Amino acid sequence: MNSKNNLDYKKVVLGLSGGVDSTAAALLLKSKGLEVIGLYFNVHKQDKRIEEKSRKKAQDIADELGIKLHTVDVSDDFEECVINNFLLEYTKGRTPNPCIICNPNIKFKTLIDVANSENAHYIATGHYAKAMYSQRQNCHVICMGENEKKDQSYMLYRLPECYIMRLILPLGEVENKDVIRNFVRNHNLSNADTKDSQEICFITDEKSYTDYLKERGVDSKEGNFVDSTGRVLGTHKGIVHYTVGQRRGLGITIGKPAFVTGINSGANEIVIGENTDLFTDTIKISNCYFQSSNSKTFPEVFSKEVLRCKIRYKAASAFCRIREFTDDHIIIEFNQKQRAPAPGQSAVLYCDDEVIGGGFIE
Template identity: 35%
Template sequence: MKENRVVVAMSGGVDSSVAAALLKMQGFDVIGITMKTWGFMEVGGAPKHESGCCSLDAIFDAKNVADKLDFPHYTLDFTKAFENTVIENFVDEYIAGRTPNPCVICNKKIKWEELLKKADSLDAKFVATGHYAVVEFNNETGRYCIKNSADNKKDQTYALWGLSQESLSRTIFPLGNYNKSQVRQLAEEFNLKTAAKPDSQEICFVADNNYERFLRERIPETIEKIGGGDFVYHGKIVGKHRGIPFYTIGQRRGLGVSFGKPVYVKNIDIKKNIVELGDKDELLNSFALASGVNYVSKSILNEGEVVYAKIRYSDKATPAQVVFANQNNLKVKFIEPKSAVTPGQSLVLYDNSGYLLAGGTITSEN
């Protein structure tokens, strides 16, 4: 295995393009790989001009950057693995009344585990991506650590909590010490085609951001079988919902009921087929319980330990206290209650220096 050979996951965007360019400038033997994980024919929702990480435009943009910087580029088909892991989980979670976080699963299972297999076949020691994050090795603990990037607005550590120590030991994040404006400036200096390319905002395989359309097309018989049910507000039936899979905790828009004031999805009861509505203050929770825990910068957390917790990508990390922790489960108490703790999303814990301690999938707010 060649110590200076690195496989770079290239989405066709500016971040992965600059990551590859920086590694090339540092003397690495770079191989670019674009991972085709889905197609508009399979997932629907195609805009008039197809775009996104798996479109032909994205593949051609990645190839253009590789040609410009003079390193080999390949497009590989990962659609079966992506379908069986990311998309199936996405559908199953919504059916179960939870709100999935597909990026976490994709990072762990596809962008690392599958990509590392390909790196092995190419005799490459490392894989690299354009994520805004920092990976370090702690000599005292003997563990690889993930730390917040220099760009707080673009930091992507929240979605990286599932990476194993083995995966991290072979990972390079070239953009960890840059902010977005610096990355775009570097792309211009390198004269890369992707320099001004806009960032992608939506879940990649739901390009139109219409999850209801996606689910209805993907599992029409299941959706019909689930059917609609009751909206309940303070114990009273106040309307009919379209189906459990189409709602998420904290949702305010698109409910189809009018109260003359904002109301929110407070709870989803799949057994009774009820979507419970509440006022904003009723969304506040003091606790969160998570399962499927992966420890990153520490091997275990201790009861009573103070950490900084995030419950969604856009959330601010705020102080919390560890109530319980073992190798599979975590329970924390927020010093200040958080709004809309949502089963299916990730509970991610940091220390006061920005090191990612551990993460897990939220199972309950209690």
Template identity: 40%
Template sequence: MSKKVVLGMSGGVDSSVAAYLLQKQGYEVIGVTMKVWEDSKNYEQNQGGCCSLFSVEDARRVAYKLKIPFYVMDFKDEFKDKIIGKFIKEYVKGRTPNPCIDCNKYIKFHSFLNRALNLGADYMATGHYARIEKEDGRYIIKKGIDNKKDQSYVLYNFTQHQLKHTLLPCGGYTKDNIRKIAKTIGLEVYDKKDSEEICFIPDNNHGKFIEKEIKKDIKAGYFINKQGKVLGKHKGIVYYTIGQRKGLGISTGKPLYVLKINPKTNQIVLGENEELFKNQLIAKDLNFIPFEKLSKSMEVDIKIRYTSKISRGIIIPIKNNAVIVKLFEDERAITKGQSVVFYSNDMLIGGGVIHKVIDSVKNE
């Protein structure tokens, strides 16, 4: 008897081909689109973001083509509470969250997995580019073989139970190969553009979104330099993030960037680009995959954001499930609220949320 897999289908090419690959491996596949956000404009403008009606219909057509059952599951209430609620609170605190990581942690690989198992499925699956393997009796995550599309960064919160019941069939393929497979088997989504924006903010204006959601005006404040001199007025701290240059509306004869956001004083410190480079931080809310807890210092590869290059450094355990991260080279715009993720070659060690950025200490 075939084992049953509930596959999260976004309407994109990755999850669509994942359904086909799972079929080829002999699984009984059930396609499900997780409805987490309602925005009719996506459909009207034909944007087709992962939460739009347009993408639901794409997923439904793929399921029909592959002759698999297809359903839509409603997670909107939980998404609004766990993801959007946190997103707003973090920006109000002057931090920059990563809602995709939180969605994976709370919705896809927790609530959705639990629903799948309760329906009698053996596994859930997604189209993420990463690989799940088992070594020495423990499940691990490795980077997808396509370095340009590897998505292991957003998967560091996995537990052993979740890994045991999760399949990632696209991790052993390149994106080009996935598109070729889709075209070969006649899936119309073979050339569909990847969704890059936050699903509930298709115009990427997070400040405008937050102001609308909290239903009150965001309080304006002042831009200052490191000496406290007022440089101009800002429209509210939720509109800004560390390293930002565009949209400041400040003219001083030289480029200025956001160095620090202070929610207590409602001030934003501006300075020059070279002042953004740091090499130490403290991370909390940690999760490790090859082992339960970091017991001693460890030299690792490090990513301070999804799009950043790999850096080298040391992670040092401290109290309250936190680590000090010491980078061997300065990194630009290390940002509170973002995730820092650790690797050993192609194996995902774990990660956590950046809690504090420490002024650079000269590396000996």
């Protein structure tokens, strides 16, 4: 492996799926005079047909771009680290986000490994976010992209600084997805009008997540729907079929709109309530990760700062403060109540547009 001092600052290894975002990122990097090397991740251990189709899409675009494409089989590590966690979380009645686990442990680790082997200083992806040095945190950090509705900084909050300091995110300044599509179209590339990829890359469009869970041997027994007092209201199909905040598909009537307000995996119970029961002004997060390598920086620097928090990927950030900070957890208090924070999802904290850290909702 090459040392960092010998790496070529004109070379960049780009995660290339064949989608419009990574394609646009490749074009932008090439326009800056960088030698772009594509990297395709083989994650489909279970379905070789899907894998071959996905890889061909990436190779076709690499050929159109005139760049080399490496394929790395990460399927075993992906299965162990990402999919097994995904399956386990659902059996606990939690709602996981596999990208949060994959990015630091699989995707960006592999990008760095290939960059080192290719003597490339930089890595890149098509995420809508920014990577820069923060004077406030005294380290390299992830920041929000220009368009908060498209922003993907939430997905990258657990990246270590040693990855961020070599990371280029060409789409961070883009305000509109149509700009990206037109940019790719103007370069006469064949994928300008392809639809965006689904949120869970290892579940195909024709399957629901519950179909996938059942296919992988994860199913759960029927149990009771209960109200907040424990009164039995009916029978549910198994806890893996439900998530906090869900209304559709419950098959139960309580004389008013019914929502899943809690999941008790130990008792195999789904708690049912009204929409108003889903709102809370505090959450507890654990297994926290901070952009600054010194977690002690957090309470010292940010205890009096105005912070914002996202409780799910597509949520708008909301103003908050830190009510309690320990080695094990953080309690976040919001200025306004938030709807349906789901256990297993990440809560990500921001100061201005800088990611400062986050953790998993309990």
